[in-house]
Amino acid sequence: MEDSRREFLKKAGVGSLIGLGVVSAVNVVTEKKGEASSRSSNKSGTRWGMVIDMSKCPADCKICSEKCHSVHNVPEFRKPDGSADLKNEVKWLWKDNYNNVFPSKSGQFLSNNLKQKEFLVLCNHCENPPCVRVCPTQATFSRPDGIVLMDFHRCIGCRFCMAACPYGSRSFNWFDPRTEDEKHLVGGKNIDPNFPTRERGVVEKCNFCAERLAKNQIPACVEACTFGALTFGNLNDPDSEIRAVLAANNTIQRKPELGTGPSVFYIV
Amino acid sequence: MIEKALVGSQKYYAWLTILIVVILVGLYAFSQQLISGLGVTGMSRDVSWGVYIAQLTFLVGVAASAVMVVLPYYLHNYKQFAKIVILGEFLAVSAVSMCLMFVLVDLGKPERMLNLFLHPTPNSILFWDALVLSVYLGLNIFCGWVVLQAEAKSVAPPKWIKPFIYLSIPWAVSIHTVTAFLYAGLPGRHYWLTAVLAPRFLASAFAAGPALLILLSLLLKKVAKFDVGDEAIKKLTTIVTYAILANFFLVLMEVFTAFYSNIPGHMHVFQYLFVGLHGKSALVPWMWTSIILGVFALVIFIFPKLKQQQNILAIGCIALFISLWIDKGICLIIGGFVPNPLEHVTEYAVTGYEILITLAIYAIGTLMLTVLYKTALGIKKSVA
Numbered sequence: 089m090e091d092s093r094r095e096f097l098k099k100a101g102v103g104s105l106i107g108l109g110v111v112s113a114v115n116v117v118t119e120k121k122g123e124a125s126s127r128s129s130n131k132s133g134t135r136w137g138m139v140i141d142m143s144k145c146p147a148d149c150k151i152c153s154e155k156c157h158s159v160h161n162v163p164e165f166r167k168p169d170g171s172a173d174l175k176n177e178v179k180w181l182w183k184d185n186y187n188n189v190f191p192s193k194s195g196q197f198l199s200n201n202l203k204q205k206e207f208l209v210l211c212n213h214c215e216n217p218p219c220v221r222v223c224p225t226q227a228t229f230s231r232p233d234g235i236v237l238m239d240f241h242r243c244i245g246c247r248f249c250m251a252a253c254p255y256g257s258r259s260f261n262w263f264d265p266r267t268e269d270e271k272h273l274v275g276g277k278n279i280d281p282n283f284p285t286r287e288r289g290v291v292e293k294c295n296f297c298a299e300r301l302a303k304n305q306i307p308a309c310v311e312a313c314t315f316g317a318l319t320f321g322n323l324n325d326p327d328s329e330i331r332a333v334l335a336a337n338n339t340i341q342r343k344p345e346l347g348t349g350p351s352v353f354y355i356v
Numbered sequence: 357m358i359e360k361a362l363v364g365s366q367k368y369y370a371w372l373t374i375l376i377v378v379i380l381v382g383l384y385a386f387s388q389q390l391i392s393g394l395g396v397t398g399m400s401r402d403v404s405w406g407v408y409i410a411q412l413t414f415l416v417g418v419a420a421s422a423v424m425v426v427l428p429y430y431l432h433n434y435k436q437f438a439k440i441v442i443l444g445e446f447l448a449v450s451a452v453s454m455c456l457m458f459v460l461v462d463l464g465k466p467e468r469m470l471n472l473f474l475h476p477t478p479n480s481i482l483f484w485d486a487l488v489l490s491v492y493l494g495l496n497i498f499c500g501w502v503v504l505q506a507e508a509k510s511v512a513p514p515k516w517i518k519p520f521i522y523l524s525i526p527w528a529v530s531i532h533t534v535t536a537f538l539y540a541g542l543p544g545r546h547y548w549l550t551a552v553l554a555p556r557f558l559a560s561a562f563a564a565g566p567a568l569l570i571l572l573s574l575l576l577k578k579v580a581k582f583d584v585g586d587e588a589i590k591k592l593t594t595i596v597t598y599a600i601l602a603n604f605f606l607v608l609m610e611v612f613t614a615f616y617s618n619i620p621g622h623m624h625v626f627q628y629l630f631v632g633l634h635g636k637s638a639l640v641p642w643m644w645t646s647i648i649l650g651v652f653a654l655v656i657f658i659f660p661k662l663k664q665q666q667n668i669l670a671i672g673c674i675a676l677f678i679s680l681w682i683d684k685g686i687c688l689i690i691g692g693f694v695p696n697p698l699e700h701v702t703e704y705a706v707t708g709y710e711i712l713i714t715l716a717i718y719a720i721g722t723l724m725l726t727v728l729y730k731t732a733l734g735i736k737k738s739v740a
Contacts, residue, residue, distance in 0.1 A: 174702075175400040188698040191621070209698070218543055224480040225471040244471050245394070245464015248482050250404040254544025256697035260404060260464065262395035288393040289464025346543040 135215070135234035136296055137323035137351035138310070139333045140208050144317035147204055153181040155312035156294070158278075161285045163265035178259040180294040181210045181309055186356075192343060207354065210309075211236060211257040211294035212342060215349030219249035219258065228291070234323075234351055235296045243290040250291060254346050257293050264288040323351060357501075357508060360734025361727040367579075368730070375723045382716015385709045386461060394464055396709045402702035403693040407686070407710050408462040411717070414564075414685035415451045415458070416489070416535040417557060421565020422448035422496065423528035424595050430521050436587040439736070443576075443584070444569055445500035446728040448528070452493040454721035459486070461713055481537045488531045495524040500728075508735045532557045539692065547625035547692040550613075556606040557684075563599035564680040566592045567673040572729075574670055582733050593669060597657040600676065604654065624699075629691045634701040639691055642682050649679035 156162070162180055165173040183206035187195045190207075217236045219228050227243035230236050250258045266285050279285060283299060286292055297307035305311070310318040321330030339353040389396050399406040425444035428434035460466055477483050499521050506513040536554035539545065570592050576582045614622040627633050629643040656662045656672030663669045695701045 176395050177401050184698055188700065191699045222480050222482065222542070224477050224482040224486070225468075225475045226477050227471075242468070242471055242475065243465065244468045246459075246462070246482060247404045247464070248480070248538075250401075251539075251545065251693075252542045254542075254697050256402070259401055261393070262397075262399070263393045287465075291464075343544065348543065 133232055133324060135323045135351060136213065136301070137234070137321065137330055137353065138210075138296075138307075139319040139330055139337075139339060139353045139355060141317045141319070141333075141337070141355040142205055142207060143355060144315045145205070145208065145313075146315060147206060149315070150183070151314065152208070152309035152312050152318065153179075153183070156181040156309045159280050159297075159308045160283050160295075161265075161279055162292075163261070163286075165263060176262040178261065178265065178292065180259075180292070181208065183207060184209050190340070190342060192345065193340070202356070209255070209257070210352065211296070212255055212348065212350030212352045213294075213296055214351065216347060218252040218254065218346075218348060222248045222252040224248065231298070235298050235301075236293075237295055237298060238290070238292055240284070240286050240290050240292065245289040245291065247291060254343055254348065255350075258291050259293060260291050261286055261288050357505065357731055357735060358727075360738075361730040364730065371726065372723065375719045375726070378719035379716045379723070382712050382714075382719065385712035386716070389461070389709055389713065390466075394462075396707060398705045398707045398710060400702060400704065402696040402700065403690060403704035405462070405689055405693065406704055407690075407706055407714055408458045410685050410689035411714060412455045412458040412462075413535060413538075413557075413689055414681055415455045415721075416532050417561025417680075417684065418565045418568060419448045419451035419455065419489075419492065419496075420528040420532040420558070420561045421569070423525055424562055424566050424592070425569065426521065426528070427525050428591070430518075431525065434591070436585060436591060439582075440569065440573060440584040440588045440592075442500055442504060442732045443572060443729065445496045446725060446732060447565070447569060447572070448496040449493060449500065449728060450721045450725040452489055452496070452531075453724060454717050455489055456486075456493070457717045457720065458714075461717070481534060481541060485531075485534050485538060488527065488534050492524070492527050492531050495520060495527060499524055500732075504732055504735055507739055510739060529558065532561055539689075544697055545692055546621045547688075550610060552606050552609060556603065556610075559599055559603035559606055560680050560684055561599075563596050563603055564677055564684075566596045566599070567676045567680075570596070571670060571673045571677070574666060576729070576733070580729075580733055582736070589666070589669075593657065593663050596673075596676070597663075600650070600654050600657055603680075604650070624695055625691050628694045628701070629687055633695060636694075636701045636703050638703045638705065639687055643687050643691075646679045646682035646687065649675040650683075653679060 157164075157180060160180060163178050165176040165178070167173045186193075186198065186202045186205060186207055189209055213234055213236050215234065217228075217230060220230050220236060223229075224246060225242050225244055227239045228236060228249050229239070245260070247260055250260060265288065297305070297309075300307060306320050307318075310320045319330050319333045321328040323330060323334075325331060333355075334353060337355045339355055341350040341353055344350070397406055397408075422444040425437050425441045429437035429441045460469060463469060472483060472486050499517060502517045503513045533554045536557040539548035540550060540553040542548060570589055573584045573589060573592075576584070611626060614626050624633060628636070629639050631637070632640050653672045653676035656668060656675070663672060690704050694703070
């Protein structure tokens with residue numbers, strides 16, 4: 089059963105490419121010859137990516153992350169006094185300061201704009217994901233379309249992937265995310281039946297809305313953003329909207345020096 | 357053979373009872389952890405490994421250090437180690453067993469543990485670590501038991517055991533190297549991302565392990581009237597001395613590289629451990645205790661007049677063992693997670709459940725060691 093479920097997830101990924109009609113042309117010509125590149129694994133197929141335009145992202149807006157956490161049944165653990173329980177926190181999409189999101193970038197004399205902004209943080213769906221490399225059971229794996237997924241039914245909860253992820257994108261279910269009690273509350277959320285809840289003891293993270301892509305829908309956060317700050321698309325398709333955005337703007341990735349090849353780009 | 361462990365003095369039974377009580381208390385704590393989840397530990401999103409994995413790391417070193425008696429005895433025919441070699445092998449058995457238990461209690465889904473072998477993943481170092489640890493456990497039980505059995509029958513050990521003993525020598529090095537690779541290959545964890553991590557692990561292991569073996573030998577002399585011989589203790593003392601020096605040397609290499617290069621990411625964990633970072637300093641007292649005890653031990657081990665007196669030597673061994681336990685069994689793993697990848701400083705505070713479970717696993721290891729030593733000494737005494 090488990091294998092067939094994995095196969096389904098993988099095929100759903102391939103199927104979604106065709107469904108969206110974004111079968112990209114084989115594109116080797118545009119790559120400059122002799123360019124030193126360690127990340128050139130999947131030029132011909134699809135590689136999903138995202139551009140976050142921080143000039144369009146308002147400072148205290150949380151629409152996208154709230155939408156994400158609600159459609160994916162991300163639990164909210166609270167302390168007895170009702171405040172957020174940061175120790176047992178689970179999060180897929182959230183905001184943090186420029187200096188924290190880009191610690192290896194210059195932090196001196198930041199513009200007022202950058203000081204005020206909070207940057208969106210999510211799984212980078214790396215081309216060379218360290219989390220996949222270290223997982224001892226292949227519970228976390230890369231799909232052919234570049235999405236890094238979790239098999240919640242195979243994960244043994246060793247948390248090696250959390251130690252390996254250089255972006256802090258992974259969360260662990262320290263307590264049962266399904267039960268509600270006074271101490272650690274899920275937050276009285278309405279469970280969305282379109283996405284499975286998790287069990288205690290497994291790791292989870294942003295899945296680039298693989299379940300929505302399979303239904304020809306764009307990710308929930310992109311759909312929810314009313315400011316047009318998020319662009320999602322096929323990085324390998326030179327005619328895609330996301331490539332046009334990347335060609336027209338200066339963008340940066342998080343910690344590119346680690347060779348992970350993040351698929352999330354930022355317009356600062 | 358094992359029947360030798362079933363009869364003993366009242367003190368022996370009292371000792372076993374104490375261990376079993378500690379184990380039962382720990383089992384209760386473990387059942388609570390199973391019921392509520394790993395949330396009952398101090399681990400968090402940011403410090404996602406705690407004392408369990410830190411103990412694994414430390415004990416792999418203790419296990420690997422058996423090679424420091426096996427190698428001289430079997431490869432160089434160093435006869436003075438004749439009595440101590442079985443103590444080293446059985447210490448390895450107990451230590452590796454504890455390692456595997458620490459992995460088990462750290463899993464969020466222990467019932468899925470076999471997925472490690474049902475879905476073998478050669479690119480994962482954890483897969484290799486579980487594999488080499490299991491094989492090392494088997495090798496040491498097997499070699500120790502076969503040689504002991506021969507001794508019980510007053511015959512020479514069978515020749516076919518030799519290849520297994522020789523295999524256990526590089527295997528001991530491999531278990532600690534692979535364990536270091538768990539950490540040393542992770543991008544973005546600066547404290548671990550260093551080529552000297554595996555050599556440093558081996559150096560500290562070859563200091564802490566033989567120091568424990570000296571202590572156990574001195575203890576057995578007192579409580580069981582079993583003397584491994586002064587020459588064996590002396591030789592182990594020399595091994596420990598060089599290993600401490602090698603370990604200090606490698607630690608200083610790390611400090612130099614981090615601070616002379618002045619790269620913030622490389623300095624952060626050292627700052628957190630030695631002076632605190634962003635006002636958070638939970639591990640600072642531990643780290644300094646480790647340094648002070650380590651230097652104190654080094655003085656004892658360097659001056660021949662000090663280490664020749666077995667009482668002072670014992671104090672030196674205790675100081676050294678605690679120093680290296682703090683360094684590897686607390687600071688190295690927990691400190692490595694601070695600051696987190698987003699450069700926030702989140703601290704880890706161990707909980708009562710973790711302490712009880714950790715103590716219980718140490719008690720299981722000690723119980724195994726007691727029974728194995730009792731058997732070995734019983735045979736050695738009945739033959740003599």
